[in-house]
Amino acid sequence: MAEKKPALPLSEAVYRAALERSPIANILVTRDGLIALVNAQAESMFGYSREELVGKPIEVLVPKSVRARHPPMRDGYFKDPKVRYMGVGRDLAGTRKDGSEFPVEIALNPIKTEDGDYTMAAVSDISERSRAEEKFRAVVEAAPTAMIMINEAGDIVLTNAQAEKLFGYTRNELLGLKVDALVPDANRKGHPKLRDGFFTDPRPRTMGAGRELFGKRKDGSLVPVEIGLNPIQTSEGKFAIAAIADITERRRAEEKFRSVVEAAPTAMIMINESGDIVLTNAQVDKLFGYAREELLGKKVDMLVPEMMRPGHPKLRDSFFTAPRPRTMGAGRELHGLRKDGSLVPVEIGLNPIVTSEGRFAIAAIADITERRRAEEKFRAVVESAPNAMVMIDTHGIIVLTNNQAEKLFGYQRSELVGQAIEILVPKRIRERHPGLRMGFFTDPRPRMMGIGRDLTGARKDGSEFPVEIGLNPIETSEGRFAIAAIADITERVEREKLLQRQRDEIMELSTPVMQVWDKVLALPIIGTLDSQRAARLTENLLQKIGQDEAEFVILDISGVPTIDSQVAQNLLKTVQGARLMGADCILSGVRPETAQAMVHLGIDIGALRSRSTMRDALQLALALRKDPEAVTLRGGG
Numbered sequence: 001m002a003e004k005k006p007a008l009p010l011s012e013a014v015y016r017a018a019l020e021r022s023p024i025a026n027i028l029v030t031r032d033g034l035i036a037l038v039n040a041q042a043e044s045m046f047g048y049s050r051e052e053l054v055g056k057p058i059e060v061l062v063p064k065s066v067r068a069r070h071p072p073m074r075d076g077y078f079k080d081p082k083v084r085y086m087g088v089g090r091d092l093a094g095t096r097k098d099g100s101e102f103p104v105e106i107a108l109n110p111i112k113t114e115d116g117d118y119t120m121a122a123v124s125d126i127s128e129r130s131r132a133e134e135k136f137r138a139v140v141e142a143a144p145t146a147m148i149m150i151n152e153a154g155d156i157v158l159t160n161a162q163a164e165k166l167f168g169y170t171r172n173e174l175l176g177l178k179v180d181a182l183v184p185d186a187n188r189k190g191h192p193k194l195r196d197g198f199f200t201d202p203r204p205r206t207m208g209a210g211r212e213l214f215g216k217r218k219d220g221s222l223v224p225v226e227i228g229l230n231p232i233q234t235s236e237g238k239f240a241i242a243a244i245a246d247i248t249e250r251r252r253a254e255e256k257f258r259s260v261v262e263a264a265p266t267a268m269i270m271i272n273e274s275g276d277i278v279l280t281n282a283q284v285d286k287l288f289g290y291a292r293e294e295l296l297g298k299k300v301d302m303l304v305p306e307m308m309r310p311g312h313p314k315l316r317d318s319f320f321t322a323p324r325p326r327t328m329g330a331g332r333e334l335h336g337l338r339k340d341g342s343l344v345p346v347e348i349g350l351n352p353i354v355t356s357e358g359r360f361a362i363a364a365i366a367d368i369t370e371r372r373r374a375e376e377k378f379r380a381v382v383e384s385a386p387n388a389m390v391m392i393d394t395h396g397i398i399v400l401t402n403n404q405a406e407k408l409f410g411y412q413r414s415e416l417v418g419q420a421i422e423i424l425v426p427k428r429i430r431e432r433h434p435g436l437r438m439g440f441f442t443d444p445r446p447r448m449m450g451i452g453r454d455l456t457g458a459r460k461d462g463s464e465f466p467v468e469i470g471l472n473p474i475e476t477s478e479g480r481f482a483i484a485a486i487a488d489i490t491e492r493v494e495r496e497k498l499l500q501r502q503r504d505e506i507m508e509l510s511t512p513v514m515q516v517w518d519k520v521l522a523l524p525i526i527g528t529l530d531s532q533r534a535a536r537l538t539e540n541l542l543q544k545i546g547q548d549e550a551e552f553v554i555l556d557i558s559g560v561p562t563i564d565s566q567v568a569q570n571l572l573k574t575v576q577g578a579r580l581m582g583a584d585c586i587l588s589g590v591r592p593e594t595a596q597a598m599v600h601l602g603i604d605i606g607a608l609r610s611r612s613t614m615r616d617a618l619q620l621a622l623a624l625r626k627d628p629e630a631v632t633l634r635g636g637g
Helices: 010-020 040-046 070-079 127-142 161-167 191-200 248-263 282-288 309-321 369-384 403-409 427-442 490-510 531-548 565-580 592-601 614-626
Strands: 025-030 035-038 092-095 101-113 116-125 146-151 156-159 205-207 213-216 222-234 237-246 267-272 277-280 326-328 334-337 343-355 358-367 388-393 398-401 447-449 455-458 464-476 479-488 514-517 520-526 552-559 584-588 609-611
Touching: 025 040, 040 092, 040 116, 070 116, 101 127, 127 156, 146 161, 161 213, 161 237, 191 222, 191 237, 222 248, 267 282, 282 334, 282 343, 282 358, 309 343, 309 358, 343 369, 388 403, 403 455, 403 479, 427 447, 427 464, 427 479, 464 490, 514 614, 520 531, 520 614, 531 565, 552 565, 552 614, 565 584, 584 614, 609 614
Parallel strands: 520 552, 552 584, 584 609
Antiparallel strands: 025 035, 025 116, 092 101, 101 116, 146 156, 146 237, 205 222, 213 222, 222 237, 267 277, 267 358, 326 343, 334 343, 343 358, 388 398, 388 479, 447 464, 455 464, 464 479, 514 520
């Protein structure tokens, strides 16, 4: 039977149990540096069994590279034994049984007993923390902006390559340097108070919001910066990391933007989402009568007429909800309110601008007083025009009419404006009209509409009437338009019809087809025989031949002043038409000069019989009628 060991004192048993259950490795070391006690966590961490460690020098767990320097450091601790962290500010490592090293964090505690002095080393494996720190350092190093991390005392503890470039210091020169060294001299005195304020209320924030910030380089030059601060809490305490962006280029861009705004020919006002004016130009001063200082920081609503002011914030919010370029108040008359209380008609174009400071809207405001006067003059001219005037846009929508248009088409003005122009076009041709309208806008130039065609308009009651239309293109800031001057030409058409009837009657009187004998017709031609008259003459003659069953036709040309090739050809066509109807033609009234002209022109009258007088021609016709084979008639032929 084995000998029973005496029980440990209760305090020692509790101590050992607590040590064994500790989540970190615990190693008890004698003054001579020998391991006196380890717990299970130490066995697991270093890969040794308890028997392999107890009685061995503590240096067995120290990397070979620093092992020779360790005993003096251990002796130094026992000379001044107190609670401390070993190797503060240095990277510590432990060595496993397999020779591998790993980062550790060590807390030392002195223990005095009756058996002598000991040190309890609490060893934590910080591999995961080191990996996280490496990732953090890698992120900081890869940041596109300068990154500087400081402790509560304002010492720089971490930086990156971008910070070196920005401030002109090497990394070694920055580490341990007070961050105040990077602050301009003029602001350095108050900086510690600002830094303490951040650590008192540590939260992400933009440093110096609303103020121009500058950093001081090693060479003493200043650089405009934007700084974002973030608090970081670690086991080593509180830190702040600053992301510092060089905004030199942005400042240059802002200056260019301000120069462009200042040089703009129209008033330019920039507002934030709250409706505060943050930027204006000289044209705003002229337009509204305020000095620039009177507007900056004020609500833009102060420039809105009082009757429209209550609804303006809602309109402004709707723009920021869906920010896109647009014309403000399209379809409505807009006015701005000057400092003296007077109103000015305006046209406003809105554009959204997104910056690092938030969203803004810039309004280009044009004084359209002169344009309104011109429009009024234009409307007055249109209204006083003697003809109906109708103005349409590129979609064919009527945008303007005058009183004459109301009278001509029978519509009220309110019934026309906003309607398609096709409402005034007869239904039978309405489908084809949009194509004609588009053709005009494709090649916009002054022209008469429908040249060579009879144009008609359609009244409200459906009746149609002949019209004459002159089209003119008009270019405005609102787009392209066409204005049509429409004249009712009913009277002219009726007059032209009457004149045509009179001409026809005169022509019939000037070329009468007479029956001079049974089956014999005579057609005395007086005046010039052009193509139109020849056609009408032939038509009447053929109709008479058919009615009277005529066998002979005497064409008397004694009244024709001159014979040219065109007249001769017209005569021959008349003869050919008569022959087709079965009638022979005899030409009378051929004067010597007429015969000479026909010979000179080389006109071949073929088998056409001719006589000098109508009497002779009639005698020939009667003779031929009695004896068609007679060939010995007077005058031949």
